[in-house]
Amino acid sequence: MSERKNITVHEPLFHLAKRAQIQPWKAWAIRLAAIVLGLVVCGIVAFILIERLHQNPDRIDDFYYSFIKGSFTSNRKIWKFLKNMAILQCISLAVTPAFRMRFWNIGAEGQTLMGVLGCIAVAFYLGGTVPDWLLLVLMFIAALVCGAVWGLIPALFKAKWNTNETLFTLMMNYVATFIVSYFLVIWVPSGSSTLGKLKYGKLPSFGHDYLVIILVVLLLTIFLYVYLKHSKQGYEISVVGESVRTAQYSGINVKNVIIRTMLVSGLLCGLAGYLIGAGLDQSVTTESVGGQGFTAIMVSWLANFNPLVMLITSALISMLNSGAAQISQDFNVSGALPDVIVGIILFFIIGSEFFINYQVIFRKADRTAAKEGVK
């Protein structure tokens, strides 16, 4: 009873409040701190899990150096890093228009895979029968058409019957995987389902094999930035994303915007598929896209759907992946460890967004009490 009298107001130790605005430098400081903290935690986890590391603690330098070593210590590694980044950036750009519209397209994996399949199908059937330049053009068209169709199907359903686009696009990924399996069975009568590298349909290279890919994606980044920020269509996408009602009120045809935007997303995924199919693999497997369609969602999101910032996030993710693979190689540990390490760092990076959007306010009474205590 007497206790109750003492407590007048119940105030928790801390509470959260949404930040009205945050200075950009503060936001970046929080992000940087999160990455540093993530790296420290990684170091601790690695120290526990990697045998060679706790036998030889000095090698912790090597552990951190791997993140740089994985991407930058030889010309070949730098080119490979830029290529990986470019492909990831391309798929991230592809998902962005739909995301800005709050159309949760998680089907980039399947749309890109269909792009790869489309262009390889053309190379498989027409390779050697038409001139090289024509083959490449046809492959390009096929990749774009396949990617676009795979993006349009869920968009049409969304616009017509308001189906759930998240589930729909997710399922379309599996359908795409099985279609690839299906064609591999037909194309490879020996039964191994391994097509191997085709002899036709290689993107011409000047300077370096990967240069074309990198330049194309760089141009695309600028184009998409202008399209989203400075064109009427880009503005419409933003309005639909803010509020469908507002868009309808201001005379925007929401259905058209949904369909058009998913068409753009699908086309860009198709382009990514073309870069993978004609620029790199000259083959298709069910793993051709290798989960990048999902990673791209994170890249786009972390960059706040801004194509230019995406260059930073896609570089960061590519660097993390190569670095983690380098750790697996240098310390001879299971391929699962890199995933753990990348996972931890991403957890911190994504977590930091929370502290950018919200601020933690500690109980004031404590402060005054502490001050009085000092006095």
Add this chain to the structure above:
Amino acid sequence: MKKLIALVLALVLCLSCFAFTASAEVADVKLGVILLHDENSTYDLNFINGVNEAVAALGLTEDQVIMKRNIPESNECYDAALDLVDEGCTLIFANSFGHETYLLQAAKECPEVQFCHATGTMAHTEKLDNFHNAFAAIYEGRYLAGIAAGMKLNEIKANGQLKGEKPLMGYVGAFTYAEVISGYTSFYLGAKSVCPDVQMKVMFTGSWYDEMEEKNAAQALIDAGCDLISQHADSMGAPTACENAGIPNVSYNGSTVASCPNTFIVSSRINWAPYFQYIVNQAAAGEKIDTDWTGTIASGSVVLTDVNEAAAAAGTVEAIADAKAKLEKAEIKVFDTATEGFITVGGEALTTYTADVDTDLNFTPDTEAVADGYFHESEYRSAPYFDVKIDGIELLNSAF
């Protein structure tokens, strides 16, 4: 006296270790290994164990071996190979069938580096000095494992516990590919050699590694009345389904006795350590590596795990040892076309078969493989090419 002997033995041991590590040539070799997955796949684990065994036997140091895990069958494989070259590797090995065309591309660019590829088919037609294929006569191992299966079926039959009238085996395969067909046929023939009225049903999953699919396929075969299951796929799917259903299982790639103590009988696997030792030694001596290398029982490349006495029929160990000795002496052949009624196709004896040995775009059969009363498997190239569909084996689904 005992102390003296111990001392001498210890000295010999030290010196022999020294002799290995001191060999200057072997110390110059740097081996790069490209793996499709990692330890979580029994297929890749088998390669990793092979590398580690060879490294220990040759006395290689930690920095003489680099393993790249989770390298897909794409341009990534080419990138990985060249990165290994940059790291100073003089000998590069890749373990997955789909790596071949990309590894070949790297081999053409780096003639000074030796490239070895397991399970591939193109070395003997590409004719590069630095590109080699390797496989093992695993069909002999599967034949021996098949004997264990046949004896188990005989036991079940003698106890009157057969599900149907005739002994029936189930087999979970990955793809309708020669490697798998050769594998299940040799397994079937091993069983048939001791249990003449055995029949087999095969179900394909269309994937080398899909735990769920493999488990489902095994369950479907069990439901279809199979008395025993074996598989050619890389996950624990089929063994787990067998353990749950109490159906005996003949495994692949390694022992599964730890998870399946009641149903695991025996497993055949390829031991890659002899091949790794061979290529490192050849590279060290500057000698040519065989374009097509086929490991055998004799070279220690085809091995069987310990028989699990709790599940196997009595006398299995002896029967396997007996057949193994005969195989080594070439007294018996797995794909024996001479013995009447052993291998038949549509009721007829198999007297001629043109196999697809040289890989071309249209996969045209090109080489006569039946001669001297048997099918010459893995002789014209290391990777299997036996893809005859013989009587007694029913394919439940063949669209893979």
